[in-house]
Amino acid sequence: MAGRKKQPRLGNLVFKAPSTIHGTGLFAKVDINKGQQIGTYEGPTAKRDGTYVLWVFEEGEEPVGRSGRNLLRYLNHEDEGNAEFDGFDLFALRDINTGDEITFDYGGWEEE
Template identity: 70%
Template structure:
């Protein structure tokens, strides 16, 4: 469903191999749990409780997701879903600062 390639946003990005419809599951951010921030670390926590934060150091293709304030995908925990339809060859992005 996804692949990596050179990105016009930054370095390497994640792109759609096929059309992804709004609400479709794209993948899960896999990797070991970490306690410190670093490259490819995704933090998940309740918006009102940063003390509950859990970080994973990405080990799959999703570690190459780039930022866009109007991203076309969003995480629910460590699972990534399309916020809107994503066309073949479109870069998949999410808002790093999103608190939705």
């Protein structure tokens, strides 16, 4: 597929470390540009809610959940996070500097 840009490996972009927000957080290993895809929330389909489960709600569809198994499971909540999910793909809402904690609004989907 000529012209298709390969997504960097998640571990090349982010790392987990102690967070001042809560427990362990996810941090930028490199500068991440506004609009850049950070990664995809990967893991098996969830049968019920629990720790590290991300639910995606599509209008007219049953919610789909995944039990996080990659580094994105360490994302913490912030009302005005610097990233957001489109489905299970995470994108930067603004430029994120090296060392910044990457956060998203856990309840952001409720506002739409």
